[in-house]
Amino acid sequence: MPEVHPVIGFYSPSEDEVIWKTRIERDLPAFQFELLEYVEEKQFVKYALVWSPPNGLLNTFENLKAVFVLGAGVDALLRDPNLPSIPIVRLEDAGMAQQMAHYVIYGVLRFQRRFEEYEDFQIIKQWKPLVHIEPIEQFSVGVMGLGAIGLVVAEQVSRLGFPVLGWSTSPKEIDGIRTFYGEDGLVRFLAEARVVVDLLPLTAATEKLINRKFLNRMSADSFLINIGRGAHLLEDDLLEALEQRVIAGAMLDVFEQEPLPLENPLWNHPKVIVTPHVSGITMPQVALDQIISNIKLLESGGTPKALVDRKKGY
Amino acid sequence: MPEVHPVIGFYSPSEDEVIWKTRIERDLPAFQFELLEYVEEKQFVKYALVWSPPNGLLNTFENLKAVFVLGAGVDALLRDPNLPSIPIVRLEDAGMAQQMAHYVIYGVLRFQRRFEEYEDFQIIKQWKPLVHIEPIEQFSVGVMGLGAIGLVVAEQVSRLGFPVLGWSTSPKEIDGIRTFYGEDGLVRFLAEARVVVDLLPLTAATEKLINRKFLNRMSADSFLINIGRGAHLLEDDLLEALEQRVIAGAMLDVFEQEPLPLENPLWNHPKVIVTPHVSGITMPQVALDQIISNIKLLESGGTPKALVDRKKGY
Numbered sequence: 001m002p003e004v005h006p007v008i009g010f011y012s013p014s015e016d017e018v019i020w021k022t023r024i025e026r027d028l029p030a031f032q033f034e035l036l037e038y039v040e041e042k043q044f045v046k047y048a049l050v051w052s053p054p055n056g057l058l059n060t061f062e063n064l065k066a067v068f069v070l071g072a073g074v075d076a077l078l079r080d081p082n083l084p085s086i087p088i089v090r091l092e093d094a095g096m097a098q099q100m101a102h103y104v105i106y107g108v109l110r111f112q113r114r115f116e117e118y119e120d121f122q123i124i125k126q127w128k129p130l131v132h133i134e135p136i137e138q139f140s141v142g143v144m145g146l147g148a149i150g151l152v153v154a155e156q157v158s159r160l161g162f163p164v165l166g167w168s169t170s171p172k173e174i175d176g177i178r179t180f181y182g183e184d185g186l187v188r189f190l191a192e193a194r195v196v197v198d199l200l201p202l203t204a205a206t207e208k209l210i211n212r213k214f215l216n217r218m219s220a221d222s223f224l225i226n227i228g229r230g231a232h233l234l235e236d237d238l239l240e241a242l243e244q245r246v247i248a249g250a251m252l253d254v255f256e257q258e259p260l261p262l263e264n265p266l267w268n269h270p271k272v273i274v275t276p277h278v279s280g281i282t283m284p285q286v287a288l289d290q291i292i293s294n295i296k297l298l299e300s301g302g303t304p305k306a307l308v309d310r311k312k313g314y
Numbered sequence: 315m316p317e318v319h320p321v322i323g324f325y326s327p328s329e330d331e332v333i334w335k336t337r338i339e340r341d342l343p344a345f346q347f348e349l350l351e352y353v354e355e356k357q358f359v360k361y362a363l364v365w366s367p368p369n370g371l372l373n374t375f376e377n378l379k380a381v382f383v384l385g386a387g388v389d390a391l392l393r394d395p396n397l398p399s400i401p402i403v404r405l406e407d408a409g410m411a412q413q414m415a416h417y418v419i420y421g422v423l424r425f426q427r428r429f430e431e432y433e434d435f436q437i438i439k440q441w442k443p444l445v446h447i448e449p450i451e452q453f454s455v456g457v458m459g460l461g462a463i464g465l466v467v468a469e470q471v472s473r474l475g476f477p478v479l480g481w482s483t484s485p486k487e488i489d490g491i492r493t494f495y496g497e498d499g500l501v502r503f504l505a506e507a508r509v510v511v512d513l514l515p516l517t518a519a520t521e522k523l524i525n526r527k528f529l530n531r532m533s534a535d536s537f538l539i540n541i542g543r544g545a546h547l548l549e550d551d552l553l554e555a556l557e558q559r560v561i562a563g564a565m566l567d568v569f570e571q572e573p574l575p576l577e578n579p580l581w582n583h584p585k586v587i588v589t590p591h592v593s594g595i596t597m598p599q600v601a602l603d604q605i606i607s608n609i610k611l612l613e614s615g616g617t618p619k620a621l622v623d624r625k626k627g628y
Binding site: 259276 | 415419
């Protein structure tokens with residue numbers, strides 16, 4: 001009778017499993033690595049590593065002890081009505097905060113320095129220096145969501161010399177950043193920020209937050225960067241705001257529906273930059289360091305880091 | 315007989331003189347502000363504020379005591395065979411270093427994060443995440459020229475997490491940056507840098523430095539950013555290097571001839587970003603602070619800061 005290993009199961013629609021399998025087998029030799037969809041003896045699956053699993057999949061493993069999410073956001077998983085009542089562990093930061101900070105910096109500089117216009121000039125071979133760029137002192141970057149990622153974004157943008165504003169649902173004090181909170185704070189925050197960066201988690205309070213009312217509170221020369229969640233933004237309201245020059249432009253990495261449908265007018269809107277959910281990509285080796293260390297903690301009776309609070313939703 | 319004021323004369327093909335006139339008249343009331351081209355009583359011109367004056371213009375003012383250049387580079391001025399033998403003062407940094415750092419950061423992020431490809435995907439409505447971006451630890455940024463501006467660029471790029479290499483003609487030690495110098499150092503520097511940023515002054519030693527030999531020493535997946543001087547780069551050699559995939563791309567702000575002629579193939583080269591000499595624009599108020607303080611120093615018998623060394627050429 002062959003020896004029975006407990007199983008670490010894996011599910012991801014986009015990740016190549018080889019990297020994950022190799023590290024797990026090397027660093028956790030007591031386990032067997034299998035793809036969750038193809039596991040036959042489901043009772044041996046002890047841990048699951050997942051990104052966007054189909055609803056109900058996790059519930060089929062009766063002895064599952066913990067779920068590791070291969071990203072920072074867990075909202076999709078928490079909407080699974082059949083999600084088993086076991087610990088859910090998310091990634092703390094697998095290189096994602098820095099990547100997202102760089103994404104924001106790229107967008108902010110593109111807007112402030114008008115690089116998009118120079119691209120247009122290059123196409124028509126027009127040599128046209130735009131000498132009246134705005135001093136960065138007047139180009140405040142407002143970060144919504146001041147968790148681990150928001151703090152890194154705020155800090156890196158601030159280091160480049162841009163004034164940084166922060167908004168969160170509850171009051172926070174952060175060195176070098178003017179912070180706002182709640183509904184009243186939001187009005188003042190949006191009036192001042194030249195770039196509004198959405199980094200909020202998806203909760204009942206943040207869903208559809210970026211709607212017509214929100215956009216009307218932004219200034220006419222301001223820009224929106226959404227790297228939070230597509231469900232924060234009412235895309236029709238954004239399109240209307242851009243048409244009516246309520247705001248100046250947007251850079252979007254997340255959408256109501258992903259992949260962004262071909263017929264969605266955001267694709268060819270001249271004031272919108274579309275990227276395919278790449279502002280923060282999980283770096284497998286960094287994620288694996290965290291997951292392996294957390295599985296070792298669990299195996300020795302400890303509590304993993306970055307445990308998700310289901311009530312808060314993150 | 316009207317009172318005679320000494321004159322501060324101004325010449326710039328691109329700057330609007332009103333800002334300059336207003337500040338000079340306010341802060342140096344003993345002087346009269348005039349446009350150098352239209353001064354009738356040339357003997358009253360004591361100081362000249364210039365950018366790209368025509369050869370010979372400065373020599374027509376017999377009592378000129380000092381020339382202030384409205385930028386960081388003085389090479390064009392020093393080539394004037396009729397340049398009078400008086401002190402030449404350049405701008406130390408009128409917001410330019412930070413602007414140039416931001417320009418470099420924009421370029422580095424555009425290359426490393428492949429934003430250009432996402433722009434192409436957006437045009438054809440293709441949702442295609444490029445999940446294998448290179449970790450920034452492997453994306454070294456090499457800064458050539460470690461003067462006041464080079465140091466700010468190196469520091470700001472380094473703060474974002476990119477490894478920074480530095481090259482200069484003479485040895486320099488800088489915290490947090492691996493430095494190289496001279497011909498031997500250049501070979502190693504170019505082999506390692508994924509982005510080579512030219513920030514050198516224009517001298518006999520740096521003219522045509524970026525030629526076929528130089529480009530062949532760069533790696534095939536590397537990029538060139540030129541914000542130094544157009545005369546550093548042999549544009550034909552760059553075009554050949556791009557055709558033959560000797561390097562991967564370039565972002566150019568300065569050119570052999572400016573404005574870049576319509577027939578120049580750089581304009582519509584798919585691997586080249588062209589901007590019209592805007593990486594560092596003089597911010598008039600910051601420049602005026604420096605110039606006014608230097609004129610006061612000269613008037614009280616002192617020595618101005620940022621005096622140009624004609625032998626060195628900067």
